[in-house]
Amino acid sequence: MTTLIYLAAFIIIALAIFYILGYGYLFNGISKTYLRGKMSANIDDGKFFSANLIATESPVLWEEDPDYNTKELPENITDNLTLSDTASFIVIKDGKLLHEQYWKGYHALSATNSFSMAKAVTVMLLGKAMEEGKVKSIDDPFSDYFEEFKNKKFAEQLTLRNLAQMESGLDWDEDYKNPFLPNARAYYGRSLMKATFSRKFKQNPGESFEYQSGSTQLLGFAVRKAVRQSLASYLSEKF
Template sequence: MKIFKRILLFLAFVVFLIGAYNYKKLNIVAGFAAKSTASSVFLANRTLAFTDSTDNSFTPIHLASNTIDTTLKIARSSVVGLLTRKAVFRKGLGSVLTLNQKDETAKYLYPNRTKSSSEMAYPYGDFPQKDTIFENISYPKLNKAVGSIFGTDKSRAVLVIYKDKIIAEKYSKGFNASSKILGWSMTKSLLSTVFGVLSYQNRMVINAKAPIESWQNDARKEITIHNLLQMNSGLEWDENYDKISDATTMLFLERDMTKTQEHKPLVGKPNQTWNYSSGTSNLLSGILRNHFGSHQEYLDFWYSDFIDKIGMNSMVLEADLSGNYVASSYAWATTRDWGKFGLLYLKKGNWNGTRIFSEDWTTYVTTPTPGSKNTYGAQFWLNADGGFKDVPKNMYYADGYKGQRVYILPDQEMVIVRFGLKNFDENTFLKGILESIKF
């Protein structure tokens, strides 16, 4: 009998351990689903049914059952009835996962915006462009290349801009030129741009030591803002979305996402150890927050001196529960407004006669990070290694989860934007577009 009791006790302990481990997994699954649902429905104005059948349909997120409260603007996601997470929509800040009931009604600051209403044609305004036919473009080849990644590749939108003109634009069912789409890690490139704006205004020294108080008594005090922008700090970080990791814990379980990377130890040497880290991007967002005199100024600056200044009026940056922009992952905008972002870099920071950042900043973000094998700059990805063998090596791009892209091709005077739910053959896609034009 004693042996039987011991066996039962052991089995109960094993079940407890399995439950404890999977509880965190279920928490993250429900968190992803709730956040995705709230943003899709309340920010992007999609239906719950559409969101469930697309954004939330992959494994293991499909295990969550989602409901919405349109009055309170809350999304609830439950995983097999064992655990429920909530996400609430906040004016000007998009949606955020809650950690307790008080978060649902907590007061918050939101950005003040002055959206431009220029009557100019796109890209300097939002009025239609005049029809322009380029004799050096084979439009049948161009349209074939653009259409090649729709269907099984689950593309949602493609925009091709050449010499400031939209020469191709295609959307899948349920999307159009007014649809806001999540850029995921393309948000990191927006973050980098804010540092570029401050640098141009002589309000930020990029090579200065990172102003993190908790680092001042150990070797981390040598880390610079430059090291952080290049993901080359030497700090420990696990960027993995298929398991419980630093990245998933930060995005779905933390109140203040700017702190997660701060608490990590050095596992390498600054400027010698490249490691892609969403935690680093959010740490940089925290550095920006502390750089400004008030939280309101921090919230406003991204828009007043950059986003709204170039007419990206649809863009919304989402924030964590502490009110800090989630610079690693959460920016929404229309495909055309993401195209404006690419054009700002194509024009090296000069937006229709107004300088947003210095020309040198473009050189800075496209300079390969030591240790990245020429694939990464300062929160931008590079083709300097020739990874896309049929694409110019000086092409660079903002890169987001599941193939969100803004490609910038300086020599070709082109910006190409792609959104979807699945990675795709980028080299073949870009090659097809380039081959449709005689440069």
């Protein structure tokens, strides 16, 4: 009985320490990965998170090419797709659907996570906001939208261009496996803004390119503030 009490006390103290140190998100991550037989985030995670619908009043299907699905993919390509755990592969030629193929039970109506495809869409939304005059310039200082960055080392000169081009100088290790690094905190934590705004900068913006989800997240917050609505609703209206 005494042993169980000590064990329970140890677990409670350990949990408290994790939360105090800011690692409480790990328990959410574990429930969505390891306990489901996964090693990291995957394309079927969407159902575990809240979401904003991106709708369209008049969807247009891809026009099929006359040679649609008449040829099989070369064996070396299918081998690579299978090895990379691909769910779907689509070929568009001259604006028409030439080939589509699915694996592992996925099909044309499967809904999966978009992941980094959203990076390009976020930059497209920046362009639309500029076109509408809601963002004055791609060279707007990020601190025009969030004043606290004026007092952040290396971030005083950060611009929307730096974020869009991933030359922000943000201290963000783009690692998808390590649960203690920024991507996991942003993905499984309760506040995406807190996860990104808490990061420091390691060098001046514009000095070098580094692929980072954090840079796009910061850009998205600026665009959202400029258009005064969620990115999902803005995308639904404008694209």
